[in-house]
Amino acid sequence: MKPEEKLYNIFDGIKDKIPFEPQVALILGSGLGNLADKLDIVDVISYNDIEGFPVSTVAGHKGRFVFAHIGDVRVVIMQGRVHFYEGYDINDVVLPVRLMKLMGAKILFVTNAAGGVNEDFMPGDLMLITDHIAKFVPSCLLGKNIDTLGERFPDMSTVYNENLCGIIRENADKTGVKLREGVYLQFTGPEYETPAEVKMSRILGADAVGMSTACEAVAANHMNMMVCGISCITNMASGILKKPLNHKEVQETADMISEKFEKLVISSIRDMSKILG
Ligand code: HPA
Numbered sequence: 001m002k003p004e005e006k007l008y009n010i011f012d013g014i015k016d017k018i019p020f021e022p023q024v025a026l027i028l029g030s031g032l033g034n035l036a037d038k039l040d041i042v043d044v045i046s047y048n049d050i051e052g053f054p055v056s057t058v059a060g061h062k063g064r065f066v067f068a069h070i071g072d073v074r075v076v077i078m079q080g081r082v083h084f085y086e087g088y089d090i091n092d093v094v095l096p097v098r099l100m101k102l103m104g105a106k107i108l109f110v111t112n113a114a115g116g117v118n119e120d121f122m123p124g125d126l127m128l129i130t131d132h133i134a135k136f137v138p139s140c141l142l143g144k145n146i147d148t149l150g151e152r153f154p155d156m157s158t159v160y161n162e163n164l165c166g167i168i169r170e171n172a173d174k175t176g177v178k179l180r181e182g183v184y185l186q187f188t189g190p191e192y193e194t195p196a197e198v199k200m201s202r203i204l205g206a207d208a209v210g211m212s213t214a215c216e217a218v219a220a221n222h223m224n225m226m227v228c229g230i231s232c233i234t235n236m237a238s239g240i241l242k243k244p245l246n247h248k249e250v251q252e253t254a255d256m257i258s259e260k261f262e263k264l265v266i267s268s269i270r271d272m273s274k275i276l277g
Contacts, residue, residue: 003091004146010052010095011102019043019067021104022076023276024269025097025225027216029081029112031232031254035262036077039068047080054082054092065100071270076100083212084137085190094140094219098149101223107164107272108220110229111265113254114210115193115237115245117201118182123236124257125180126264127208128168129229130160133185133201134214141222150222159221163275164228164268171268177260182207184231186214195239209237226275228268232261 001009019042028035047053047063055063063080078100084093097108116125145152172179185201187193189211193201201209208231220227234253235245 003095003143004148006052007095007098007102007146010050011099014045014050017045018103020074022067022074022100023105024073024075024107024109024272025078025100025105026075026109026265026269027078027081027111029212029232030234030251031113031258031261032111032265033062033079034258035265036066036068036079038262039066039070042067042069054088054095056080056082056086070266072273073269073276075269076103076105081212084188084215085211090138090140090215094215097216097219098223101149101220101225105225106276107226107228108216109265109269110213110216110227111261112210112213112229112231113234113250114184114208114231115198115235116207116233116240117185117198117209117237118207119240121180121207121233121236123233123253125233126172126177126257126261127180127182127231127233128165129184129231130165130181131183132159132214132217133183133204133206134218136185136187137215140215140219150224154222156218156221159217159227161226161228164226164272167271167274168228168230168264168268171264171271175260175263175267177264180207180233184214184229185209187211192245193238198237198239201237208233230261230265232257
């Protein structure tokens with residue numbers, strides 16, 4: 001089935017189950033998986049109940065849309081995402097983002113775990129994503145353009161919305177979080193990088209590397225959504241500390257700082273009511 005047909009079929013199948021028109025779409029990365037449980041949940045839709053929906057194979061990733069209010073803001077939250085390394089077509093990887101836009105979301109807020117490339121960073125830091133490098137994964141816009149979503153040659157000069165970045169910076173100050181800023185580079189994974197690949201990333205201008213997110217931001221920008229994002233620096237990228245990387249360490253660091261990460265995300269979304277009008 002063509003990506004366009006698949007997207008609209010899935011949307012038709014769930015639109016009657018959506019409790020409200022969300023304003024913000026939030027994707028939870030590692031360490032934020034439990035954020036939704038702290039909110040007053042209005043409704044949930046399990047990915048398993050959506051025919052044809054890409055479901056994550058990574059242990060520890062839940063799979064459901066959660067609908068909740070954060071302050072006055074109506075939010076749809078993805079508790080669990082799929083990654084390109086799981087073997088899905090890149091169109092399937094971004095299908096959930098497209099679906100949340102069809103539900104009505106104007107803002108996409110992405111979060112993830114990432115390896116620190118910038119040597120000033122430390123594990124446990126939070127990094128506001130100011131730009132990305134997505135050219136190491138296939139573009140989700142290859143093939144026939146879906147004209148109903150956006151134009152053939154979308155501008156990418158300001159993917160990460162300056163007003164949203166401002167709100168996140170203000171809330172980091174308010175909540176006492178020392179916020180780093182930088183460029184996120186997406187590789188396919190699933191293997192971690194070699195030291196030479198991390199050095200290359202630094203030369204190219206990256207501050208953090210990971211295996212998600214940039215493709216989602218491309219899809220959202222194509223659809224004219226306002227985008228913002230935060231990376232949790234769970235480890236220094238390969239070669240910096242001369243020790244092997246493992247998924248357990250990534251998970252543990254993400255869990256350790258989840259509380260301040262959650263606070264920052266929740267208070268920032270509450271303040272987005274200012275620009276949603
Ligand atoms: N590299 C790629 N992805 C990651 C890393 C890393 O070092 N840490 C967390 N996700």
